[in-house]
Amino acid sequence: MGMGLELNTMIVTKNNESRAQESDNVYILVKEGYRLYPMEIPIEVRKTKGGEIVGTGIIKQLRWEDKMTYLTYELVSLKSTN
Amino acid sequence: MGMGLELNTMIVTKNNESRAQESDNVYILVKEGYRLYPMEIPIEVRKTKGGEIVGTGIIKQLRWEDKMTYLTYELVSLKSTN
Amino acid sequence: MGMGLELNTMIVTKNNESRAQESDNVYILVKEGYRLYPMEIPIEVRKTKGGEIVGTGIIKQLRWEDKMTYLTYELVSLKSTN
Amino acid sequence: MGMGLELNTMIVTKNNESRAQESDNVYILVKEGYRLYPMEIPIEVRKTKGGEIVGTGIIKQLRWEDKMTYLTYELVSLKSTN
Numbered sequence: 007m008g009m010g011l012e013l014n015t016m017i018v019t020k021n022n023e024s025r026a027q028e029s030d031n032v033y034i035l036v037k038e039g040y041r042l043y044p045m046e047i048p049i050e051v052r053k054t055k056g057g058e059i060v061g062t063g064i065i066k067q068l069r070w071e072d073k074m075t076y077l078t079y080e081l082v083s084l085k086s087t088n
Numbered sequence: 089m090g091m092g093l094e095l096n097t098m099i100v101t102k103n104n105e106s107r108a109q110e111s112d113n114v115y116i117l118v119k120e121g122y123r124l125y126p127m128e129i130p131i132e133v134r135k136t137k138g139g140e141i142v143g144t145g146i147i148k149q150l151r152w153e154d155k156m157t158y159l160t161y162e163l164v165s166l167k168s169t170n
Numbered sequence: 171m172g173m174g175l176e177l178n179t180m181i182v183t184k185n186n187e188s189r190a191q192e193s194d195n196v197y198i199l200v201k202e203g204y205r206l207y208p209m210e211i212p213i214e215v216r217k218t219k220g221g222e223i224v225g226t227g228i229i230k231q232l233r234w235e236d237k238m239t240y241l242t243y244e245l246v247s248l249k250s251t252n
Numbered sequence: 253m254g255m256g257l258e259l260n261t262m263i264v265t266k267n268n269e270s271r272a273q274e275s276d277n278v279y280i281l282v283k284e285g286y287r288l289y290p291m292e293i294p295i296e297v298r299k300t301k302g303g304e305i306v307g308t309g310i311i312k313q314l315r316w317e318d319k320m321t322y323l324t325y326e327l328v329s330l331k332s333t334n
Contacts, residue, residue, distance in 0.1 A: 008179075008205065009126040012172040013290050015261040041172065044091040044259050045122055045152055069151040070127055090258040090287065095208050097179040097254075123254065126177050173290040208255040209286055209316055233315040234291055 011040040016050040017063050017079060031081045032066070041075040043068060051081060061085050093122040098132040099145050099161060113163045114148070123157040125150060133163060143167050175204040180214040181227050181243060195245045196230070205239040207232060215245060225249050257286040262296040263309050263325060277327045278312070287321040289314060297327060307331050 019035060026032040043049070043065050051063040060081075067078035101117060108114040125131070125147050133145040142163075149160035183199060190196040207213070207229050215227040224245070231242035265281060272278040289295070289311050297309040306327070313324035 008176040009129055010174065010176050012174050013259075013288065014172045015290055015293070015295060040127055042124070042259065044261055046155075047091055047261070049261060067151065067153040069149065071149040073128075090260045092256065092258050094254040094256050095177075095206065097208055097211070097213060124177065126179055129179070131179060173293055204291055206288070210319075211255055231315065231317040233313065235313040237292075 009040065011042055014041050014043045016052055017043070017065070017077065018052050018055055019060065021053060026078060033063075033079055033081060035077045035079065037075045037077065039073060039075065040070050043077065048082065051079070059085055091122065093124055096123050096125045098134055099125070099147070099159070100134050100137055101142065103135060108160060115145075115161055115163060117159045117161065119157045119159065121155060121157065122152050125159065130164065133161075141167055173204065175206055178205050178207045180216055181207070181229070181241070182216050182219055183224065185217060190242060197227075197243055197245060199241045199243065201239045201241065203237060203239065204234050207241065212246065215243070223249055255286065257288055260287050260289045262298055263289070263311070263323070264298050264301055265306065267299060272324060279309075279325055279327060281323045281325065283321045283323065285319060285321065286316050289323065294328065297325070305331050 017035065019033075023033040023035045026034050045065050045068060048062045048064055051060045052058065053060060061084040062082050063079040064082055065077055065079045067076075069076040099117065105115040105117045108116050127147050127150060130144045130146055133142045134140065135142060143166040144164050145161040146164055147159055147161045149158075151158040181199065187197040187199045190198050209229050209232060212226045212228055215224040216222065217224060225248040226246050227243040228246055229241055229243045231240075233240040263281065265279075269279040269281045272280050291311050291314060294308045294310055297306045298304065299306060307330040308328050309325040310328055311323055311325045313322075315322040
């Protein structure tokens, strides 16, 4: 028997991220399906797959439940766009 | 850059499981390191690696944080030992 | 961007395995998609998902290419059926 | 029972890559341990972890055997260094 999952190498927000209360730079993002991301490693944060890089994120918590993935990540650097 | 993880095919409790409040058959187990288990699939539950089979469990929630893995699983069948 | 894969905890042959030349107990099995199996750990070998257990296998080689998974496993114990 | 593996999001060559015969842009790289990389997805190729980006690679084949990982990847774009 098998369990489907998806290996991800970047965080794609699609503007669905929400700020966690505790900190200005910590975000929560919910994705469909069971997704595997590298923990505690700087990875790119993008708005869309092929879209602009928002910055660099570090995933602090990953949770799988009911075929959903709940990510908590810290945005450690931000691409300035001025 | 890489992230170490461990692929697991059974739940080894080492008697560290604790009952979740909501249900008699739902347990919480904390393991060191980031561990990958199949979700929502019946797998063996054992007390020790090579030890007796306690029963069959189904993992309902998996959480990674601070190099720890937090499992919530339902014990769906129990080996009788009389 | 993501890559789909499937986490597997047993070998399901569906009678598609073929004997490798080098040994009587070493088999090759090709499966669709990228599938993750535990290496060098005894796992169940079944003909079908819910079907009879053929025996215990140990995966010696796993190869991913063109959305296919190529397994080489050794059948280390066989359920007798007399 | 568990199997250790490492989740990787980029190819770090440490100058150990070798050219495959069939093509000028296809390389073979051997790494210690079982390592999981995304297949068929553009990822960064670097000489060292924190070092310069050599270009972008796409992994065409991944093989696990004897606690080693054998990668075949195509270098699809190259950072010019003039």
